[in-house]
Amino acid sequence: MTNQVDVAVMIGSGVPKSLRxxxxxxxxxxxxxxxxxxxxxxxxVEAEECRTAWLAQLGANLGTRQEHAQRAS
Known part of the structure; x- marks a missing residue:
């Protein structure tokens, strides 16, 4: 399964009250x-750092699933 990880901008009322x-x-x-x-x-920059962490985590999970599938076959 391919995961899509993006960074999006929110403007105006989409910004949480704490940041506004x-x-x-x-x-x-x-x-x-x-x-x-x-x-x-x-x-x-902070959001891109988080995106990189998500990509690494999802990639690690994909690798683990593939290893398990290979062992099972």
């Missing part, structure tokens, strides 16, 4: 297969 209270007018979120995972980030 700090003056943020935009934030970034990580989407895994189209669903938001985790928190909203105040910078794209």
């Amino acid at each position: 209270a700090l003056g943020q007018k935009a934030c970034w979120v990580v989407l895994v297969n189209g669903e938001q995972r985790g928190t909203a980030f105040s910078s794209r």
Whole structure:
């Protein structure tokens, strides 16, 4: 199974109240297969770091599943 991991920007009322209270007018979120995972980030750099971690985790899980499948056959 292939997973899609993206970074999306949210603007205006899509920004959580806690960030709007700090003056943020935009934030970034990580989407895994189209669903938001985790928190909203105040910078794209933070969101990209989280995206990289998700890709590594999903890749590790895929490798583990493939190893189990090979052993079973």
